[in-house]
Amino acid sequence: MPKEVKIFREPRWPAFIAMFATALVQRALPERLSLGPSWVLLVVVIVLLVPIVLSTHRGHYNVARILTFAATGVITFAMIASLGLLIQGLPKHLDSPQTLLRSAISLWITNVLVFALWYWKLDAGGPLGRDNAKGDFDSAFLFPQMLVRDEPENYWSPQFVDYLFLAFNTSTAFSPTDTAVLSRWAKVGMILQSSISLMIVALIAARAVNIL
Numbered sequence: 141m142p143k144e145v146k147i148f149r150e151p152r153w154p155a156f157i158a159m160f161a162t163a164l165v166q167r168a169l170p171e172r173l174s175l176g177p178s179w180v181l182l183v184v185v186i187v188l189l190v191p192i193v194l195s196t197h198r199g200h201y202n203v204a205r206i207l208t209f210a211a212t213g214v215i216t217f218a219m220i221a222s223l224g225l226l227i228q229g230l231p232k233h234l235d236s237p238q239t240l241l242r243s244a245i246s247l248w249i250t251n252v253l254v255f256a257l258w259y260w261k262l263d264a265g266g267p268l269g270r271d272n273a274k275g276d277f278d279s280a281f282l283f284p285q286m287l288v289r290d291e292p293e294n295y296w297s298p299q300f301v302d303y304l305f306l307a308f309n310t311s312t313a314f315s316p317t318d319t320a321v322l323s324r325w326a327k328v329g330m331i332l333q334s335s336i337s338l339m340i341v342a343l344i345a346a347r348a349v350n351i352l
Contacts, residue, residue: 158257159211174221185214191204222243256300259306281306285298
């Protein structure tokens with residue numbers, strides 16, 4: 141008789157902390173780089189995080205999933221808007237070198253966290269899909285641990301830290317390094333992330349260092 145595979149719920153709290161941290165990093169940007177008051181994004185994220193945490197705690201995962209998509213979408217929009225405003229101000233010399241460098245660092249960190257959240261939420265139906273699949277799921281990424289076939293009850297499933305490591309490598313090396321990318325949506329996502337990272341490093345950070 142086959143052994144029963146236990147369902148281990150993937151911890152959601154690292155992703156929730158990443159959402160809050162992303163809003164804090166965006167809050168550190170100059171007021172000029174926000175579409176509205178710089179505190180609005182932080183308030184919106186906190187307002188969404190409260191029901192997300194409560195829904196997750198009570199087992200209402202579908203509600204938490206929808207709200208998480210909403211929070212990540214808002215953060216992504218804010219990041220792209222801030223990047224656009226920063227680039228727009230480069231020819232006009234609206235920002236000092238120190239401001240440019242600080243903004244570039246903040247946006248680079250935001251870029252890593254945002255795409256880590258998207259990979260974590262979209263891959264194999266998100267954490268809920270990976271939990272219910274009990275290790276038998278179609279992932280958009282081939283992590284090295286997936287190549288090691290062990291007993292069914294000891295299956296390995298990626299968690300947020302794994303996607304954060306993937307996103308960090310993509311923004312740093314402009315490639316996924318040890319993880320193969322299998323699906324088209326993931327490839328498009330990594331192209332976008334690498335492009336944003338390259339734009340921040342090559343255009344904004346380099347400009348700031350050049351005029352220091």
